[in-house]
Amino acid sequence: MTRTLAIDFGTSNTAAAVMRDGAPWVLPVDDGRDTLPTAVFLDFTRRDTLFGQAAIDALIDGREGRFMRALKSVLGTSLMHERRQFLQERLTLTEIVARFLSALKARAEAETGDRFDRVLSGRPVRFHSADAARNTRAEDDLRACYNAAGFSKVAFLPEPEAAARAALPDGGDRTGLGLVVDIGGGTSDFTVFEGGGADIRVLASHGVRIGGTDFDKAISLAHAMPLLGRGSLIRAELGAARNPAPAALFNDLASWEKIPFVYDPATLRDVARMQRLADEPEKLARLHAVLEMHLGHDVAFAVEAAKIAGQADRAQIDLSVVERGLAVDFYPLMLEAAIAPFATEIAEAASETLRAAGRTPDDIAEVILVGGSSLLTTVSDSMAALLPAARLRRGKAFTAIVEGLAIAADQADAAGR
Structure with missing residues (x-):
């Protein structure tokens, strides 16, 4: 049976995972590291495309070329489809993102010995906040990138819902409701849930276009x-x-x-x-x-x-x-002065998620913080102030989402979906 590869394609970092021996295995896809900077360098001298840390190193070394980062933020905009001249190539950003995902696919296949033609990808609850049409275009753009990278079947799962699946405490049982707060590079996403792993029940999810x-x-x-x-x-x-x-x-x-x-x-x-x-x-x-x-x-x-x-x-x-x-x-x-207005908006979005779930702050037993930008104390302090009675727990900032995606992908594979 062909397995599905789980991919968390992030604004700043990307990760891939599968299940191994009943647990998520985050693959070492960048010289032994389990996250790959979402960065691309078009090397004009060597006529090569570099990804991840190699792309950042090329920029730092001052090599002749074009460096790109945070391309996830461009999904759903006209920039994705504009053809631009890069030395002797005319490329769209869709083609550049596809190259990145194709390289990630090849590295995952080399590491596991498997071939992957199916992917379960994380996605923000909202790529572009309130613009429903642009959100739809953004998912269509990302799907097209995966197809061009060699994946024939593409499915999506909201990123905070994936993180919730990986958020069981060490004992393996959860009591009370949990709230995932995922502050990434480009978006902030929230899920109110109960249970965990394959038995998770999502009550509400919400997202805003605010991030690192x-x-x-x-x-x-x-x-x-x-x-x-x-x-x-x-x-x-x-x-x-x-x-x-x-x-x-x-x-x-x-x-x-x-x-x-x-x-x-x-x-x-x-x-x-x-x-x-x-x-x-x-x-x-x-x-x-x-x-x-x-x-x-x-x-x-x-x-x-x-x-x-x-x-x-x-x-x-x-x-x-x-x-x-x-x-x-x-x-x-x-x-603090720079981030405080965003922290206020993030807290308001978390409150909106609770209202959508029909719950109050007192109903939340645990807040799980994930995403690289959740490590900033101004952000975590805003969550502590909003939910003073809840336990505040830091999940795996950079891999919680991809671990949850691996759990969900394995469950879908077992069910033959």
Whole structure:
């Protein structure tokens, strides 16, 4: 019987799993690591496509090519189907994501010795919050990527419902209701449930388009982009008027999924003109260098590193890759200020999930936090404040979803579905 491969295709990280000896086995798909950064590097010199940590290493090494990350955030948009020139290839993002998934499939087959033509994939409850049509297009896009990667049968399971299946306590029994809070790179998802494993009963699920990449963007706009000219005044070509530098470019440069598309000659010419007319030309000169040298992702990684390090102590957003010695201090209070509005929205979405389930905060016995961004204390504190009587437990931040998908896939295989 052909087994189904479980895949958690994430905004920041991806994982694959199957069942082995009655338990989920998260496959080592990236040089022994059980998660694969959801990153792609089109190497122009070697005419090769790199994935995961190899893609990040190529970017850090300064190799000639195009780096892409957070492509999950583009599902359901017109960007997925626009054909763009990458050196000697014209590719859509659908084809690039398919290459990533095909490489993951090949690695899973090499590790297990099995062939997989069926996949059970996690998906957010909502890819795009309230836009039902775009949510449908996003799932259709992801299905097309899996089909192009070599999977003939594709099924989906909401990510928090998958995580709930893997959330049984060590003793194997659960009493009371549980709430999964899955804060990923691009979305936040919630499931109220009872039971566990194959016997789970879902009462309600809900999701919003808020995640770790939004945290990164807020931090970048507030603390990194001003060093590149955000908010700087630009003189008019004629007259004495001054206006702030256009915000759209900085918004795109602070968004992981949009960075690859800011590098074009017209934008460089616009920035050179702004630099000539700027009250602070040195800042626009830095922006010009970032665009000319394709350093947008280097800036984004510096912001992400400061976000992770800035929880406990003073950190720095280190932009020395742009200019020697360029950095800005980043304190825990700055992190909290950047994330607090999102934490409030996440708590409101959790409350909406409880209302959809017909339950109150007092009915929830346990909150299980999963997803990389759930590790931020501002997020977990908002859940503790919303559900003060519930036990707060951290699940496996990066693999809980794929383990639950493996359980569900095995159950479907056994039933012949």
